[in-house]
Amino acid sequence: MPYSRKVTEMLARGLSLVANALGKDGEERLLQGAEHGVSSNFLSALAQLHPVAEVGSLELDFTWSRTRPPPAATWQPIRFGAESFAVFESASNWLREHTPIDDFGLEGHIISLTRDDQGAEIVVLSETEDHKPMRVHVHVPAEDHELALRAYHEGGRVGIRGTLAREGRSWRLKRPGPIRALTAVRDDSSEL
Numbered sequence: 045m046p047y048s049r050k051v052t053e054m055l056a057r058g059l060s061l062v063a064n065a066l067g068k069d070g071e072e073r074l075l076q077g078a079e080h081g082v083s084s085n086f087l088s089a090l091a092q093l094h095p096v097a098e099v100g101s102l103e104l105d106f107t108w109s110r111t112r113p114p115p116a117a118t119w120q121p122i123r124f125g126a127e128s129f130a131v132f133e134s135a136s137n138w139l140r141e142h143t144p145i146d147d148f149g150l151e152g153h154i155i156s157l158t159r160d161d162q163g164a165e166i167v168v169l170s171e172t173e174d175h176k177p178m179r180v181h182v183h184v185p186a187e188d189h190e191l192a193l194r195a196y197h198e199g200g201r202v203g204i205r206g207t208l209a210r211e212g213r214s215w216r217l218k219r220p221g222p223i224r225a226l227t228a229v230r231d232d233s234s235e236l
Contacts, residue, residue: 152202182204203223
């Protein structure tokens with residue numbers, strides 16, 4: 045099956061899931077629909093298609109090629125009323141905050157460091173895309189403790205890659221890779 049056809053079928057499945065979730069207590073299905081192509085970006089894009097008038101609606105339909113077999117799932121045209129778009133925006137925001145981000149590049153200053161038997165628990169002050177401060181908790185292994193400690197004392201910027209996830213009201217970088225200094229860290233042995 046051509047890639048473009050797979051993408052179109054995934055779009056149709058995602059739209060169907062969203063339409064069904066709006067009908068009857070389907071918030072959970074809406075928020076768990078990643079395997080069907082429903083993501084925060086997908087819902088945000090739908091939210092931006094809101095009608096100009098408050099009483100308008102958005103109607104979607106697909107016409108499938110006659111030269112290819114029809115999709116396995118039957119397609120019914122979908123209509124989203126004006127009240128749906130606020131739900132899309134709200135669900136998009138929730139997913140953006142609660143969906144882990146793999147291979148996230150965290151950069152910032154260490155503002156807290158607590159040593160433990162396996163390394164150190166640090167808090168990195170970073171910024172979100174809209175330039176709001178974000179504190180991210182990271183457990184670094186023992187081999188990275190020295191670099192983290194020097195960066196903490198000198199105010200140097202560090203970088204770490206891992207999976208960014210929400211934990212309650214806090215952020216945590218899970219499965220972090222090695223910490224690296226983004227600004228020069230002073231080497232005390234070179235001072236006169």
